[in-house]
Amino acid sequence: MAQRIIAASMLSADFANLGRDVRMINESECDWFHLDIMDGVFVPNISYGFPVVKAIADSTSKPLDAHLMIVNPDRYVERFAELGVSWISIHYEACTHLHRTLALIRSCGMKAGVALNPHTPVAVLKDILCECDYALIMSVNPGFGGQKFIERTYSKIVELKQIIDSQGVDCKIQVDGGVTLSNITPLSDAGCDIFVAGNTIFSASDPVKMISDLKKQMQRQA
Numbered sequence: 001m002a003q004r005i006i007a008a009s010m011l012s013a014d015f016a017n018l019g020r021d022v023r024m025i026n027e028s029e030c031d032w033f034h035l036d037i038m039d040g041v042f043v044p045n046i047s048y049g050f051p052v053v054k055a056i057a058d059s060t061s062k063p064l065d066a067h068l069m070i071v072n073p074d075r076y077v078e079r080f081a082e083l084g085v086s087w088i089s090i091h092y093e094a095c096t097h098l099h100r101t102l103a104l105i106r107s108c109g110m111k112a113g114v115a116l117n118p119h120t121p122v123a124v125l126k127d128i129l130c131e132c133d134y135a136l137i138m139s140v141n142p143g144f145g146g147q148k149f150i151e152r153t154y155s156k157i158v159e160l161k162q163i164i165d166s167q168g169v170d171c172k173i174q175v176d177g178g179v180t181l182s183n184i185t186p187l188s189d190a191g192c193d194i195f196v197a198g199n200t201i202f203s204a205s206d207p208v209k210m211i212s213d214l215k216k217q218m219q220r221q222a
Contacts, residue, residue: 004188004218006211007032007065009176009198010056011047018052021202022059028208029215032063034176034196035085039070042094050079057084065194067115067136067176070094074101081108089113089136089174092124102131113174117141118150122160132171134194135160140177149178154190161191181210184218 008030013021025033033056038047057064065087066080073090080088088110095101098114105112114125115136125135137160139153157173164171174194175187184195197214204210 004215005031005194006214006218007034007174007194007196008201008211009034009036009196011036012198012202014202018055019059022056024207026060026062028211030062030201030211032065032087032194033060034198035064035066037066037068037070042071042091043069050083053080053083053085063087065089074104077101077104078108081110085110087111087113087134089115089134091115091117092120093117098128099131102128118152122156122163125160126163129164129167129169129171132169134172134174136174136176138177139175139179149180149183154186157187157190157192179214181213181217184214188218
């Protein structure tokens with residue numbers, strides 16, 4: 001079985017105790033830090049910027065995965081690379097010249113991904129998957145944490161997996177939004193490789209145990 005990844009969405013962390021939550025993720029079985037970057041334009045919320053990304057980067061050796069929910073992401077790609085981000089995804093809906101943006105990300109030494117809003121069909125990725133290291137399927141509407149999982153996500157992942165396999169490209173599938181113990185196994189079975197969990201982890205009475213349970217559950221055979 002291919003390695004499956006748990007990425008902790010820091011949007012759900014306690015920002016009054018960010019250092020504590022970063023240490024907790026460092027000491028857990030979590031694989032990545034997931035950083036939701038919002039500009040208040042592409043999505044109706046503002047999250048955090050470079051100072052917070054730098055603080056997290058300076059406190060961990062685990063990979064940083066930045067999800068840019070912003071317009072004109074090209075302006076900031078090099079800065080994220082300088083801060084130590086390893087994986088970066090930009091939205092199909094926000095990029096006029098998607099191929100150019102993906103090439104810029106890769107030229108900076110990062111893995112490049114494309115994110116799709118819930119209403120966007122996966123078929124739009126057919127001509128760009130060869131340039132993608134991963135594709136991010138939003139299972140909630142981007143902008144806020146703690147939303148309800150959209151059930152249509154399963155079939156979108158299955159369809160995307162079929163397209164990836166038919167093209168023979170090396171592109172991972174990431175899902176973001178509403179990932180829980182109850183749906184992580186069917187998401188894994190559908191073809192997902194990277195699972196972003198925020199509220200499920202940080203609202204748990206024992207976040208470290210929750211991360212461990214998520215990892216065990218996603219590896220179960222349905």
